[in-house]
Amino acid sequence: MGMRKVAVIGAGMTKFVRRALETPKELAWQASHMALQSCELTMDDIEAVCLGTAPDSFDGIHMNGEYLSDGSGGWNKPYMRSYVGGGTGVFVPIQGWYHVASGLFDVVLVVAEEKMSSYYPHAQAAFLTIFDHTTERPLKPNLLWIFALEMNRYMTTYGISKEDIARVSVQHKRNAAHHPAALLGDAEITVEDVLKSEVLAWPVQRLDVSPVSDGAVAIVLAAEHVAKRLTDKPVWIEGVGWHLDTSYWTNRDLAYPRYVEYAARMAYEMAGIREPRKEIHIAEPYDPFDYKALHHLEGLQLAERGQAVQMYIDGTAGRNGDLPICPSGGLLGVGNPIAAAGLMKVAELFWQLRGEAGERQVPGRPRRGLAQAWGDLMQVGTVVIMGR
Amino acid sequence: MDRVAIAGVGWAGYRPSTPEVSYKELTYQAAVKAYADAGIDPRRDVQSFVTVAEDFLEGTSIFDEYTPDQLGAALKPMQTIAGDGLHGLATACMLVNTGQYDMVVVEGHSKASNVLTLPEITAYAQDPVLNRPLRLNSDFIAGLEMNRYLFESGTTLEQCAQVVVKNRRNALDNPRAPYGADLTIDDVLNGLPRSWPLGEHEASRPADGAVVMVLCSENRLRSLACTPVWILGIGWSNGSASLESREWGELPYIQKAARMAYNQLGISSPRSVVDFAEIDDTYAYKELQTLEALGLCSPGEAGILTEEGYTAPDGELPVNLSGGSLGMGQLFDATGLARTLEAVLQLRGEAGKNQIPEVVIGLVQSWRGVPTTSGAVAILGN
Numbered sequence: 053m054g055m056r057k058v059a060v061i062g063a064g065m066t067k068f069v070r071r072a073l074e075t076p077k078e079l080a081w082q083a084s085h086m087a088l089q090s091c092e093l094t095m096d097d098i099e100a101v102c103l104g105t106a107p108d109s110f111d112g113i114h115m116n117g118e119y120l121s122d123g124s125g126g127w128n129k130p131y132m133r134s135y136v137g138g139g140t141g142v143f144v145p146i147q148g149w150y151h152v153a154s155g156l157f158d159v160v161l162v163v164a165e166e167k168m169s170s171y172y173p174h175a176q177a178a179f180l181t182i183f184d185h186t187t188e189r190p191l192k193p194n195l196l197w198i199f200a201l202e203m204n205r206y207m208t209t210y211g212i213s214k215e216d217i218a219r220v221s222v223q224h225k226r227n228a229a230h231h232p233a234a235l236l237g238d239a240e241i242t243v244e245d246v247l248k249s250e251v252l253a254w255p256v257q258r259l260d261v262s263p264v265s266d267g268a269v270a271i272v273l274a275a276e277h278v279a280k281r282l283t284d285k286p287v288w289i290e291g292v293g294w295h296l297d298t299s300y301w302t303n304r305d306l307a308y309p310r311y312v313e314y315a316a317r318m319a320y321e322m323a324g325i326r327e328p329r330k331e332i333h334i335a336e337p338y339d340p341f342d343y344k345a346l347h348h349l350e351g352l353q354l355a356e357r358g359q360a361v362q363m364y365i366d367g368t369a370g371r372n373g374d375l376p377i378c379p380s381g382g383l384l385g386v387g388n389p390i391a392a393a394g395l396m397k398v399a400e401l402f403w404q405l406r407g408e409a410g411e412r413q414v415p416g417r418p419r420r421g422l423a424q425a426w427g428d429l430m431q432v433g434t435v436v437i438m439g440r
Numbered sequence: 441m442d443r444v445a446i447a448g449v450g451w452a453g454y455r456p457s458t459p460e461v462s463y464k465e466l467t468y469q470a471a472v473k474a475y476a477d478a479g480i481d482p483r484r485d486v487q488s489f490v491t492v493a494e495d496f497l498e499g500t501s502i503f504d505e506y507t508p509d510q511l512g513a514a515l516k517p518m519q520t521i522a523g524d525g526l527h528g529l530a531t532a533c534m535l536v537n538t539g540q541y542d543m544v545v546v547e548g549h550s551k552a553s554n555v556l557t558l559p560e561i562t563a564y565a566q567d568p569v570l571n572r573p574l575r576l577n578s579d580f581i582a583g584l585e586m587n588r589y590l591f592e593s594g595t596t597l598e599q600c601a602q603v604v605v606k607n608r609r610n611a612l613d614n615p616r617a618p619y620g621a622d623l624t625i626d627d628v629l630n631g632l633p634r635s636w637p638l639g640e641h642e643a644s645r646p647a648d649g650a651v652v653m654v655l656c657s658e659n660r661l662r663s664l665a666c667t668p669v670w671i672l673g674i675g676w677s678n679g680s681a682s683l684e685s686r687e688w689g690e691l692p693y694i695q696k697a698a699r700m701a702y703n704q705l706g707i708s709s710p711r712s713v714v715d716f717a718e719i720d721d722t723y724a725y726k727e728l729q730t731l732e733a734l735g736l737c738s739p740g741e742a743g744i745l746t747e748e749g750y751t752a753p754d755g756e757l758p759v760n761l762s763g764g765s766l767g768m769g770q771l772f773d774a775t776g777l778a779r780t781l782e783a784v785l786q787l788r789g790e791a792g793k794n795q796i797p798e799v800v801i802g803l804v805q806s807w808r809g810v811p812t813t814s815g816a817v818a819i820l821g822n
Contacts, residue, residue: 109495126678135519295518296508431505
């Protein structure tokens with residue numbers, strides 16, 4: 053069976069902020085409205101809606117997808133919410149892709165929303181119940197601790213210094229200074245600032261971590277025959293991949309994300325990519341923590357194991373480098389409303405590949421980009437490859 | 441949409457409580473049966489896995505973390521859909537129809553007996569600003585809807601009670617149904633009111649259980665030695681999320697989901713086509729309201745037809761031969777899969793005492809419960 057080609061034809065996003073005054077529904081509506089306006093469509097043109105939002109506990113609503121349905125445009129339409137934890141933001145466009153690629157729908161709205169500030173006093177507490185109720189919860193682990201374990205393992209395995217890892221945070225936050233929707237853009241930040249920030253759970257310091265945020269992002273997907281009618285600049289979804297590893301995360305070697313590698317290989321195979329380092333021109337790896345961007349670049353086969361940091365040292369990863377990494381500013385700079393942050397990366401590729409990224413535009417008319425998210429208990433990788 | 445085959449089914453339960461097994465063990469039992477039924481190895485043959493689940497019912501935030509191992513899905517493309525089992529099947533159908541994945545597994549489970557505060561959890565699905573301060577219980581909202589439906593359709597309390605009598609009698613013949621009973625209409629009507637006019641016997645009670653299904657493309661099926669049941673059409677839709685701006689007497693989202701499924705089969709009227717139906721009876725009146733929304737009878741007609749035995753096992757259109765949710769228990773998001781399982785067994789001729797002769801087409805429908813307006817419809821054939 054010949055597969056239907058699917059294009060991204062529109063995108064919109066709210067500002068990412070620490071405490072939005074809007075309700076979750078209103079955030080979802082704002083992003084959806086902008087995405088529809090960007091391609092001059094209305095809800096009447098949309099045949100189905102896909103929603104991504106991470107745990108219900110942030111919004112504090114059981115069946116949060118049902119609550120968000122009208123804000124996301126799901127009223128009177130086939131509407132479904134998919135869910136792979138932190139990987140959701142890059143999974144929900146995959147969900148939109150299979151809605152269209154299956155032939156069931158021609159035009160689909162994909163929305164990702166997260167409002168973490170509803171969780172009072174801090175969204176960290178929502179993560180206390182993500183652990184196994186028998187073997188782990190009695191130890192009262194929190195999310196920062198397990199990132200600290202993983203970061204330490206990564207640093208120790210490859211002999212990478214905190215100074216070098218801090219470069220990632222610096223570059224992403226500097227990139228975000230040019231993003232109009234960013235929460236933590238900072239053109240002046242230095243490695244020194246990162247190393248002097250408060251220690252949260254060693255080796256993780258405050259500026260190694262992305263902020264808790266509220267926000268929403270939406271994109272519009274269309275089948276080839278519709279996309280060509282609606283825009284001169286469709287951006288095609290060329291490959292998708294996702295993999296979820298075992299729940300027993302403590303049995304994994306945390307130095308290397310095999311699940312990201314498998315997800316990437318699935319997407320490369322679909323896109324016909326044999327040499328990703330040559331054939332991918334922009335990458336938006338998931339960067340909730342600075343070391344995570346490095347970890348994921350290695351899983352994505354865009355760097356040798358333990359060598360990703362060299363891309364930041366030699367300038368390859370810079371906006372004007374050979375393989376710009378997170379030109380948006382990433383989660384570290386733009387902010388991290390979980391599911392919305394992943395879809396923000398896909399929206400960034402859409403704008404970059406169309407040459408519409410304004411001050412953030414990478415030079416050289418990039419042809420192909422990759423967005424990736426990660427989630428759960430060091431467990432899930434989701435990958436989307438887009439090209440023009 | 442190209443039709444998709446259900447190549448294997450497995451189940452565990454259903455029972456009011458299952459203290460000796462965890463939800464993972466329950467799901468594993470169902471998965472092993474489904475894989476044996478289809479004659480496949482999940483590690484070798486399955487390209488993608490789908491679970492349907494909601495965090496709060498599982499008591500775990502980011503529940504999708506715990507979905508892969510019991511299915512043999514670790515380090516595989518696995519996703520969770522926060523929807524009913526029929527949404528999961530729809531997802532599998534879409535994945536197969538992309539042409540990229542020729543075999544997909546769908547899983548749903550309920551471990552409701554673990555939930556200590558079920559009414560509080562379901563009430564937590566209400567709008568936190570507009571509705572939650574009113575402290576509305578889910579059954580209370582169902583009572584409001586029932587009252588409106590009775591008013592608009594002219595359906596009587598006795599007709600609703602007849603649904604309970606029929607479904608719980610059907611459950612006596614279903615080995616998977618824990619709530620079988622031989623009741624009379626008076627027994628039902630004399631029960632305590634739950635939220636008037638809704639009586640205590642008219643609300644389904646929770647149960648534990650798991651259902652796993654193996655779906656594949658027509659091509660892939662050729663290399664399997666199993667009897668397929670086909671998903672010929674599948675549709676889903678949402679209505680208004682807010683209590684304040686929805687229809688209360690009718691179910692426009694079920695009408696819409698049904699139309700989507702019927703269109704895939706190219707049928708305009710399901711009445712002449714459908715041989716039996718497994719539809720929502722979370723509350724007894726829902727079965728009647730849903731029959732009308734599905735176009736299986738005219739508005740206001742469902743109660744009368746039920747009284748006349750039209751939906752009885754020996755009637756023209758047997759409805760909920762399995763015993764439905766009133767007889768099998770409320771399995772939450774596993775409900776759509778549990779009903780599909782019953783339809784698969786009917787279409788294979790393996791429904792035991794509940795088997796009806798000469799079945800070709802079955803209809804399955806589900807609703808996600810109060811306060812949602814989320815529903816799905818699937819048409820199956822052998």
